[in-house]
Structure formats: C-alpha cells, structure tokens
Amino acid sequence: MAVSGWFVLLVAIGAVPLVAFDAPVVLPAWLALVVALAALDLVLAGSPRALRLARTLPARARLGEEAESVLVVANTGARRVHGVVRDAWEPSAGAIRTRSPLDLASGERAVVRTRLRPLRRGERRTEHVTVRSWGPLRLAARQATLRAPGSVRVLPPFLSRKHLPSRLARLRELDGRTSVMLRGPGTEFDSLREYVRGDDVRSLDWRATARRGGGVDLAQRLIVRTWRPERDRRIVLVVDGGRTAAARIRDEPRMDTAFEASLLLAALATRAGDRVDLLVFDRRVRARVQGAGGADLLARMVDALAPLEPELLEADWRAVPALVRSVTPHRALVVLLTSIDTPASAHGLLATLPQLTREHVVVVCSPTDPDVADAARDRSDAAAVYRAAAAERALIDRERVAAAVGRLGAEVVTGSPEELPPALADRYLALKAAGRL
C-alpha cells in the first residue's frame, strides 16, 4: 500500500479540532477517523493483482536510435483501477518516461507506450511492472509488482560504416568495373575481349589476336585479356574477448573498437566477394558467425556481437590455430583483434603466431591509447616527466611486441579507436591489391 499527500494533509488538519476543542479525546478520535477513511479507500481501490499484462517489443534496436516498448494492460477485476503504472526498465535501456497514468474500468484494456533510447549495447531488460491503484478518496493506494520480463537486444552502432563508401570506391578501382584495367599481381584472369582505346597495351593477348585471323583495321582485331581481383578468399576474424578487451580507451572499451573494425572489414570484404567468418573467443568460443554471406552476414554479426562483454580471464591462444582450421582448411586471412601492450601479456599470442603464419596471412590488430602518446610529450614538471617516462616505457614495450609480431611473419595494424577500423580496411585492400590473399 501507499499513502498520498492528501492523507498527510488530512493528518495535519487534525490540529484544528485539537486546538479548538482542547480535549484529550480529540487526538485519538481524529487518528481513528483518518485511519478509517484510509482503510475504506484501500478496500474500495481496484486490485492491481487483477491486471493482466502483455508486452510487444522490438527484438532489436540499434544503439543511438529509438525503440518503442508497448505494454497492454487489461483489467480483469471488478473495480476500476485508477493510478500509475511503472515499467521497470534498467537504467541503460534509456526509458524516457517509466511512469504512466492508468485509468481502466473493469474489463477494459489500455496500451502503455514507453520510448527507449538505449545507452549501451547488449540485452536491455525489464523485469517487472509496478501498479499503484488509488482508492476513490485518493488517500491510500494498493500497490503490487507484477512480473513481466522483457528484453530488447541493442546492436552495436557500427559508426565506422561512414568509412565504407570511400573504401568501396577503392575496391572498385581494384575491380574490373572501373576503366582502369591494370594487370597486377593481385588479379586473376577473367575473360578475353576486343581492344578498346585506353586499354593497357601490356594486356594484349597476341596469341588470341592471331587466332582470330586477318582483318582490315588492326586495332579492331586486337584482343586483350581482362583481369579481375581475386575472389572467394577466406577471411577469419578472431576477436579476443578476454580481460585485455575490458580496457577502455577514451570512452570506448577495446572490445567495441574490435567490433567496429570487424564490422567494417566484413562489410567491405563481402562486397569484394570474399567470405568472412567471425569468432569471439577467450577460453571458449563466445560467439561464432560462419557461412553467412551478403547482407545476412552483417545482420548475423551485429546480433552475435551485441550481448558480448569482456570476460576477466586471459585468452588461451593455443586453441586458436585449431579453431581457424575448423573454420576453413584453406589458406585464409586471419585477423586477430587483440592488444599488444607488453611482452609479458602478449606471450601467449607470440607463441601461437608461427603456427598461424605458416598457413595463413595473419594481421594483428590492436587499438592504441592516444593519451599515452600525449603523455610522452608532456614534460611540464617533475610529475609530468615521470609520467612521460612511463609512457615512453609503454611505447617501447608496444614497439617491441609489434617488432616480434612482424618477425614472426604477421602484419600489425595499430591506431586510436577512431582510426583503427579504417586502418584495418586499408590494410585489407593493400593485401588484396598485392595479391597476398
């Protein structure tokens, strides 16, 4: 139950008869009256237990966009329920208003809408609905909490998709669809066709030209080979979901940066005709997206990544080669999204890399903290100098790990959280152009 401000006022008004009649019986009599009125109000209030609830929720919502939760409340009780209803979304679900007025006659139903503007990705839940039903005098209310669980899966924002158009343009340059028709190492034979002005003379196929036989205009009989970039290559994204992923750089955990980079690369690679598989992994596989293509791939990826949070344990890199082999037995581009901070923490990674680089092209992708580089430059006072020394030490450690990774035959891509996704996409394009996939 609950009492209202009117109830408090009614208790306070008791001061008037108390002073006016000045008899010892007035106080208990007034209190008895107030309690009796409140009890009467409680008895006449509609029961919140008689309400029936049904939820309609969007299964998915993208971070930064608005979703609407619909709650249908039906009154099966005999009395009118007049009061307030609260849909108890967790704070990060970003419910704009959790309380709504409710006035339901017996047998009626009403729709309670709550707009959600989620603050974090993942499963955003609501556990229960609380209803407070006032009596006709508005002095006291009956209150009950009804279990009505529900959840909305909030997808990662994929902010780095703004880099996609420029990278797709670069991809088209590589591809045969633009007028630039270069034969390069990263391309494979596509078809023969007649020469048109502007074609590279180095791609003329003299044997095919000879086979075609004589004619008047030589230029009209020349045959060129066309080339296209290699297709149907395999890309395996391995995201480290261990404790290093819990580190936050600026306002973004490393894990989210890794997701952004994965999504951008996946979007780019599917357009380029390559096949992308994703593993999120610490000591066990936390998420796996395999065998999806096209638009379906991105949808499945964001869905799989949305509820993941870093686990506070060290990733077991020894299991990674077997995992990659289980995804594809062929040569692939393996992208390890982790962190290379200190030789000690990268030990497991370095021990496993040779096995991977023997069979695959490996890119180690790690977000770096721009604050460290800033700190290394700040020498304003003694404390700042000690800080700069620690920052230099961190940079040196990272350089050493990066050098070790390079020596083991893998590529390193680093960058601040904003720079990393496009940097990884560029490295992919470079590898593709160089035909190393």
Add this chain to the structure above:
Amino acid sequence: MSTRTADERVAVATPTARAAARRAAPWAALAAAVVLAAVIVTALTAGGPRERFSPHDPSAEGSMAVAEVLREQGVDVVPTTSLAQTRAAVADGQTTTIVLADRDDDLSSSQRRELLALAHRLVVLEPDLPTLVDLAPPVASAGAADPVLHADCSLPAVQRAGRVSGTSQGYRMLEDPAAADATLCLGSGDGVYSIVDLPEDATRVTVVGTGAAFTNRDVDRDGNAALALTLLGVDPTLVWYLPSEADVAARHPSLASLSPDWVPPLAVLAALTALAAALWRGRRLGPLVVERLPVHVRASETMEGRARLYERARARLRALDALRMGALTRLAALVGLPRTAPVDDIVEAVAELTGRHPRAVRDLVLDAVPRGDRELVRLSDALASLEADAVARVAARGRKGEWTP
C-alpha cells in the same frame, strides 16, 4: 518488428498482506519473547527505588528495616516525597514526628521553614550546611565523627542505645548550648557531637549525624537500633519525608505547566504527520532494477601506476633511461640508422646532424645522472629540444634536397 508476448497469467512479486504477515510471524514472535523476557527479568531484579534512608529500600543503604519495625510497633509510618504530600500527611502536628533526609538539597529555605511549623518534632538525618542554617541556626557541621560513640547525655534515645557505631557526621554549637537550650550527645571530643537536640520556634529539632544507625546495613550493630527506633517512635505518626524533584518543580513552574493543554497532543500530531509524510514520499513505486554493468578499466591505468611508482621511488635514472630509449629510437630512424644500431653510431650521426659536440650529445643520451627532480626535468627538456632540433634539421635538408637536386 517481431513481437514477444508475456504469459497471460501474471505472476505477482509483491506478497499479499496475509503472506507477508505469515512470513513476519516468527520474527514478531521472537521479538515479543525478547520483550517479555526483559520485562520479567526487570520485574524480578528491581526492588523499588535505591535511595539512602528510603523506607522502601531493602538494600544496604536503605532504611526499610527501621520503617518496618516501627510499623510493627504500631507507629503509623507515612512515606512522602514532596512538601504537599507531607502537609497532607500531618493530621495533628502535636502527635507527629517528621524525619527529613534532604540529601540532594531539593528544598528551599522557605520550604524548610514551613516544615518547622508542621510538626512538633523534626528529626533531620545528616543535614548539610543550608539545611542547618534554616532548621538549626546555632549548629554547624564539623566533619566526620568517631566511628564508635558512647552515651553521654540525658536524651532517652541515647541513654537506651548506650553505644552507637558506624560512620557518622559531627556537629558543633556556635552559641552557648545552655543559652540555646540544646542537648549535645555522642561527643567525639573537642566540642564535636553527633546528635544535637534543640528547640527552633515551637518545634524540637534533632540533628542526627549517626546516619549509619538508620541504614539496613548497620541498624543491628551495638545500640543503633535502639537509637533509631527511640528517636523516631515517640509519636503515633511518623512522616518519613525524602524531598524529590517535585519540590523543586513546585518552586519553579515548568514550561509544560505554563503552556496550554493541547500542546503535547499537537506535538504528537506533528510527529505523526511527519511519519505520514515520510511514508508518502518514501514509498517506492516497485523495487529497484539492477543494472548489470560490465567491467571496464582505463587502458592508461598501468601507465599512470608506473609513473607514480617511479615518482614515489625517486627512480630518476630509470625514468630518464626510458625517455632516452624512446628518443634514441626516434633519432635513429631520423638519421637513417636501423633500430638495432649501436648508441655510439647514433650519437655520432646526431651530433653531425645538429652541429653539437659529440661529447655533449653522448652525455645527454647516455652518461648524465640526474641528482634531483630539477635536474631530471632539465635533462628531459634538453632531450626534447635535441629531438626537435634534429627533426627541424632533417626537414630543412629535405626541403633543400627537393629544390636543389
């Protein structure tokens, strides 16, 4: 938009009033049992008020023994705690003795003077100075008396007692005893007596210093009982007056007695209103929802921690070496040497590039040991300026290279 529909039948998380009562019942029973036990224990151990000379107090300091024996002897013992009660208890002043023990000095002068007019005999137990001034002006306090005293006067009570023992107070006459018509008894020598009997106005006032004789502990020693019973048992009525707070209140009216009668209930009502307001504002609309927060740590935390460690340990050389290693790596790249090049080669190349003396450069990047924070900052600044200088020179050379091939 796919929809998820909750079960039509709703589970209610809030317990019904009956269920809540059932759950709370064992605890309520336990609380009731504890309160009951406390009440019983208090009732068994408490034996009335503990006060010296109280006729209700059975403890060592009380005087219940004397009062009870007097009652058995047919004396009407009336205990009182205020002057008003005392006034009411005295029906006939000529057949009443009042025994007074004002240990906390609760009475005022006028109240004491009023006592004198009430009865014809007044026994004052262990009076202090203000009491003496009002009730027996010629008597003054004289400190402790001998522990064992012998009968030495004609007072019947003292005669009957013979020997009185226990700690007692002594008193001294300020005037001539004969002039004051005073009887002095139980002397400890040097003019100090423990019982002084003298007339004041129309009343016989007996100042008694042998308080121990009246207490439960010492009443049965030597002639103590005889002294006490004889002193108090002269008249058929004995008013046993122990002044209390009520006498003080009678002099100074309290705020409560001045304010109107509706003030206390109004205060109660105000408190209840506050309670109702607390219930009104404090009642939550359903339980809190727990936010499951992931663990996130700032990535630069380890760097900050290491910086504070350097600072606290005053590891200046180690800090400077980290700065030097970073600078050397960058300088090596600048002058076109591999990362693994020996320091001496880098020093040579940098000295040549910047036009500094190789010794000075070597000292800066290798040899100098900072002796204090000030020197550390100076060396770090010098390193930074060397790096900036080298960068500027390389940039200038690059521009020159571009324009004059």
